[in-house]
Amino acid sequence: MARREVRLAYTMLAPTFLIVLAIVLWPLLANFWISIKPVQLGDLRPATLVVNERLRGDLTAPGDAATIEFRLRNSSRDDPIRNATVTDTLPAGLVVTGSDDRCTLTGQTLACDLGEVEGGFRDRIRIEVEATQQYFDAGEVVKDTKAVTTGTAENVLTSFEFSLENFQRVFESPEFWHVLRVSFYYTIFGTVGALVLGLFGAQLLNTVFPGRGILRGLFLFPYVAPVIAVAFTWVVLLDPFSGTLNSILQQMGMISGPINFFGQRSVELSLFGLTINFPVALTTVIIFEAWRYFPLAFLFILARMQSISTDMYEAAEIDGATPLQQFWYISLPQLVGILAVLFLLRFIWTFNKFDDIFLLTGGAAGTRTLTVDVYEQAFALSNLGAGAAVAVIVFVVLLLFSILFFKFSPKDEG
């Protein structure tokens, strides 16, 4: 019975296990593999022999001679192709009068063996032919049958060629440490902002009043709406020329000229005689992050607050505790557990976040985080290996954070 149960359990879990293995765990390992290989985006298409067939000369009457020309090219500049061949079927009625010594003719089938061709290889094969009456009767032309090429090329992805060049490039780039710092600013302030807003929002809706359900639904909108919709809306709303927010601020006399919220890297502020470079675009992106994800924190905190027994507040009330004391000494200690869990989850998810910054600024104006850098390296600069190397760094940082968190987090979070 117990063994049957075990077998049943494994059967029920097998599909999940397989798909997670194939789509999550395997790519995770593959990413490490790619990161130590010199792979470019172009290498995904393996080198192939490209053939272009054309007829030189006119065949208008029986006895006319012409040349069939095969132009051959290796699609890759660097990688050789082994066992390269070209085969083609000539139209009936064409008699071959002069051939290439790499080619053999069996019936009307022409087969050429090119052996190994180098990267950047270009060549022509010329076959001289003469037309007979049968050619005109059949009405076929040379292009009717496509020339077929074969050949095997080494795929960088599966070879055993390794290098640490990708990591070297990443660490030596002067931008890397800036990108890392920006990632941490974005993650920490975005997470804390979302949690603080969520805590505040939960306090607002923790009392019963008419319209509470509507407000709760409304507060969840930013989280539910697609990221493309809200990100582009913010871009339109904060546009320096036709943006509504800049107009409002100007009408209220709060700013003298429009602010390019997503385009300006930093602005000099003097505060008490200190001049600081205030990062405008980064702050805007962080505010967006807090705005978009506060609903999640809000939802969980509200649920937790509603499960706190009212007895404690009544007792505190009798003892003369003020509202702020009640919040500080009763609510907050009860919420520490959920806040810690939310901090962990949001920290990891924010650190992983790619869409938001990519859509808002594309990583410009000092807002490039590690995840955006992965995309930049792998797809904008077409260097898959370097992108994978940055992705490895993302993963390692996450792992380190998780270990640290579990080591030092409060133990009683349920």
Next chain:
Amino acid sequence: MRIGIGFLASVVTGAIWGLVWMIVLAVGFMLVSGQITKPPVGIALIAGAVGAGLVGLIEPGMRRPGTHIATVGLMIIVLGGLTAGRPLGLPLEVAPIYQLVTLGMFLAVVWASIHICMKGLSGGKLTRYQLEVLFIRVLKGLGFVIFTVAVALPFYVMVMTSLKSQQSLLANPLDFSLDLNQGFSSLFRSYIELFTQFNFGTFLLNSAIVSVSTVVLTLLFAIPGAYAVSRLRFPGQAFLSRSILLIYMVPAIVLVIPLYAVFSQLGLRNTLTGLLIVYPATTIPVALYMLQGYFRGLPAELEEAGLMDGLTRVGVILKITLPLSLPALASVALYVFMIAWNEFLFAFMFLDNVDIFTLSRGVVSLNSSEVPRQHLMAGAVVATVPVLMIFLWFERFLVSGLTAGSVKG
């Protein structure tokens, strides 16, 4: 009565509300009417302070309808007098109906805010407890206003921009007034063009197919898995039930390069099938986690009774467990649907053919300088409305399922 700290607190409260409501309502006035103004926020602040001062002078028990009329009257006099008859910074002849409505709302909400904040509080000496009550009332009120505006404004701008033209918005970015006389096809021109020229009908269909299929596939995989983890005993059960959520923490950006490489070689990259492999794989762990939490909460006796009566395990799941967990299934389905509908990264990386674009991918293709902004916003509305409708419909399931089933604080 003696005038104490309460009076000062009352005046400050009134000043805050005068200022805040003038800003909010004047911006609302500008957006709706299309008139530009520099609202007299300073004078509104004084008007609120004066009105609240009067309330503070009268003991809570003595506030009669006359007090309220006097408060509002005092605010009208201050606002009208100090602005020389231009209470919104505009002559009253300009858009008079909008101005009157705005002013009426201003007086009503400022009065109500002061009244609610000062309820039971006198202008005399206040205890620390009472001061904190007032402080929290003001803070909560501000919270309501700021949260509501911060959430609603972007969505309002999204919808209204999609109905305006780019030229008129460049001329006056605050003018969201709609000319309702221009006729249906002119008002909704950007939507009509999206569906006739930009293939948005296809995108909508693709998104629907992908999202619904993802939900079905995810549930097909996750239900047996969750049942096994929560009910059956096998080596590794405890480990699985705790670690399954870790899968959900793996960054999508780390997966995208290997998947891109392999799917390119397999010819799966530029297909919806490719997405239908990736999406369920990323949602199954979280669905499994949420469901197993719920299954665990169901009484095991019911299932044991079913087994006794000769049902097989499969029969028990189909006839007992699933009907009992409909709310959880609904919340998981909704959550997975939202993830699949909103997913951007893989859709962006995988899809090249316009015929198989999902909405996420389609809206991104509108983000170019050649496509006017109202089309981009109309695309955003088209992508948002279905998921918001479904969300509002099933909200209570999602809220209870998310908070009860998954993370326990």
